[in-house]
Amino acid sequence: MYQLNAEEFNPEEFLTKYWQKKPLVIRQGFKNFQDPISADEIAGLACEEEVESRLVYKEGEQWQAQFGPFDSYQHLGDKNWSLVVQALDHWSEEAAQMIEPFRFIPQWRLDDLMVSFATPGGGVGPHIDWYDVFICQGSGKRHWRVGDKGQHREYTAHPALLHVEAFKAIIDVELAPGDILYIPPGFPHEGITLETSLSFSVGFRAQSAVSLLSGLADHLIDHEQGGELISDPEREISQYSGAINHADFAMIKQQITSLTQDNDMLGDFIGSFYTQAKHELDLQAHNELIETEHVIFAMTEHNLMRLGGLRAFYFPETLLQGLCYINGSAAKFPAAIAPIVQLMCDQVVVSTEQLKPWLKNRDFIDFIAQQVTAGYWYFSDS
Numbered sequence: 001m002y003q004l005n006a007e008e009f010n011p012e013e014f015l016t017k018y019w020q021k022k023p024l025v026i027r028q029g030f031k032n033f034q035d036p037i038s039a040d041e042i043a044g045l046a047c048e049e050e051v052e053s054r055l056v057y058k059e060g061e062q063w064q065a066q067f068g069p070f071d072s073y074q075h076l077g078d079k080n081w082s083l084v085v086q087a088l089d090h091w092s093e094e095a096a097q098m099i100e101p102f103r104f105i106p107q108w109r110l111d112d113l114m115v116s117f118a119t120p121g122g123g124v125g126p127h128i129d130w131y132d133v134f135i136c137q138g139s140g141k142r143h144w145r146v147g148d149k150g151q152h153r154e155y156t157a158h159p160a161l162l163h164v165e166a167f168k169a170i171i172d173v174e175l176a177p178g179d180i181l182y183i184p185p186g187f188p189h190e191g192i193t194l195e196t197s198l199s200f201s202v203g204f205r206a207q208s209a210v211s212l213l214s215g216l217a218d219h220l221i222d223h224e225q226g227g228e229l230i231s232d233p234e235r236e237i238s239q240y241s242g243a244i245n246h247a248d249f250a251m252i253k254q255q256i257t258s259l260t261q262d263n264d265m266l267g268d269f270i271g272s273f274y275t276q277a278k279h280e281l282d283l284q285a286h287n288e289l290i291e292t293e294h295v296i297f298a299m300t301e302h303n304l305m306r307l308g309g310l311r312a313f314y315f316p317e318t319l320l321q322g323l324c325y326i327n328g329s330a331a332k333f334p335a336a337i338a339p340i341v342q343l344m345c346d347q348v349v350v351s352t353e354q355l356k357p358w359l360k361n362r363d364f365i366d367f368i369a370q371q372v373t374a375g376y377w378y379f380s381d382s
Contacts, residue, residue, distance in 0.1 A: 004101045005031050009180075011104040019105075020132060020184045023146045023171055029180030030101075035138045035198050036094040039117050042198070045085050046070050050280045056124045056161065057081035063125060065160035080121040082193070087279035088200070089113040090309035093380070095200070100348065102134060102202050108274045108313055111203035118142070118193035125163045126190035128152060131205040134182050137175035140197020144181055146171040147188040164188045175199075212273070216259070219269040226259055267315055271325030275311040281327070282308065285375035292362075295369050299359055302379035304350040304368070310376055312345040326376060334363040341367070344377070 004011075009026050018024045046053035046068045053068035058080055073083070089096035089112060099113055111131055116124075118140075126145075135144070147167030157163040167188045174194065175181060183189055191199070207215075220226035230251060238245075244252075260266055306312065314324040319342055322335040333341055340358050343350050358364040371377045 002030055002098050002101050005029055014182075015104075018182060018184075023184065023187055023189075024182045025171060025173055025175075026180040026182065028178045030136060030178045033136075033138065033178035036098060036200075037088070037092050037115070037198075039196075039198065041092075042083065042085055042088075042115055042117050043070075043073060045088075045091055046083055050282075051091060052086040052279055054084050054160070055081060056084065057122070063157040063161050063163075065158050067160070077119075079119050082116055082118040082122040082124055084114060084116045084124070086114050087112045087309055088115045090279055090282055093305070093308060096308045096348070098136065098200055099202055102204075105204055107311070109204040109206065111205040112278060112309070114201040114203060116199050116201070117197075118199075119196050120193055122193045123191050125157055125161060126165075126167065126188060127162060128154065128164050128186060128188050129183065129203075130185045131203050132182070132184055133204070134180055134202045135175070135191070136200045136202065137177055137179045137181075138198035138200055139177055141174055141176055141194040142191050142197050142199055143174050143194055144171065144189065144191045145169040146181070146183060149184075149186045152188050207273075215273045216269055219272065220259070223265075223268075225265060228255075230255055267318065268330060271313060271315065271318075271330065272328050275313050275325045276328040277309055277311060279309060281310060281375075283375040284378070286373045288373070290369045290373050292365055292369065295365050295372065296359060298379040299355045299368070300352065302381060303352060304344070304355060305378055305380040306344065306348045307376055307378065312376075314342065314345050326371075333367050337361060337364045337367060340364055344371075349380075 005026075005028055009029055014024070045051045047070055049069050051068065053070065055064075055066045055068075055070065055073075055076070057064050057076060070083075089099055095113060095115070099110065109132075145167075146169060148170050152167060153165045154162050155165065171181075173181070217226075232251065310327060312324060312326045318324070319338050320335060322333050322338065324331050324333070324341055324345055337358070340350070340354070343354055368377070372379070
């Protein structure tokens with residue numbers, strides 16, 4: 001299990017001084033850091049159809065980018081290229097543990113865990129991200145420059161690469177294994193590998209208003225809601241047929257804003273929307289419901305593990321009513337088992353000790369059987 005170095009990092013101080021305000025270098029944020037996955041394993045993942053990956057390199061002065069899956073890397077040589085794999089937490093149980101130390105930020109903000117393998121000189125070019133990221137240096141070393149937030153001109157270096165023009169660095173450092181670089185949204189940055197290396201990026205993203213409104217519209221359509229028409233039985237004679245007057249504008253605005261006044265509907269949308277997986281899940285679903293006795297035996301011998309990348313959230317109010325959200329859908333359960341369901345949402349791993357008080361609770365056994373059958377949770381020795 002990874003732990004942030006308490007001597008170098010204080011979460012409360014970080015949120016007060018740095019979160020979405022300014023970048024920060026955390027020397028030895030992870031003490032004695034060991035890569036949770038090898039370069040060969042990363043190369044193997046990038047060969048898989050369901051894994052999102054890309055290669056970035058230069059041919060002369062021209063940037064190039066290719067999207068996986070890949071069947072060979074031999075043509076790239078030993079310098080000036082990078083291999084990036086998204087959603088590593090979906091595919092590696094060991095790597096997913098790197099997210100755990102950052103749970104002082106609510107997980108509905110989490111984007112994913114990305115890994116980059118790069119040879120000397122490799123990088124993806126100077127760019128700006130619009131999300132918060134903790135770049136955790138693994139094996140090898142990488143040189144990072146970070147500029148200040150401001151008006152920076154972006155340009156297309158390649159159809160798949162949006163770069164930013166040269167910027168003045170406010171941070172100019174080399175990262176060694178265990179060092180962490182935090183970069184808030186909007187700060188230009190560039191990393192260039194000094195020696196063959198791995199770096200792991202824990203990203204946190206917020207949704208734009210446009211994305212939320214689009215998602216809300218889809219939710220309303222899917223649930224056959226929001227179809228009420230404007231009703232104006234007291235309408236007065238209009239003197240100007242081409243005008244949308246103040247009263248009509250207010251009525252139209254009210255029709256739109258009324259959608260957000262229904263807390264039950266809005267909560268259902270938010271819970272479903274934010275638990276949708278951004279990347280494909282490595283689901284191992286079962287064709288038949290797992291039998292009760294198998295669940296009870298597994299609970300006594302193994303920890304309960306949430307599938308990598310699975311999102312499971314709750315509202316404190318609805319949790320007590322027997323409702324949470326799992327992988328884009330509402331999940332109902334008997335309210336009496338709310339405490340253990342909360343643990344399943346809060347923690348990636350629920351230990352045998354935490355499961356023990358629920359061994360004879362049939363409601364919980366049935367709930368677990370459904371979740372394990374769906375492939376959302378599984379039993380593990382980890």
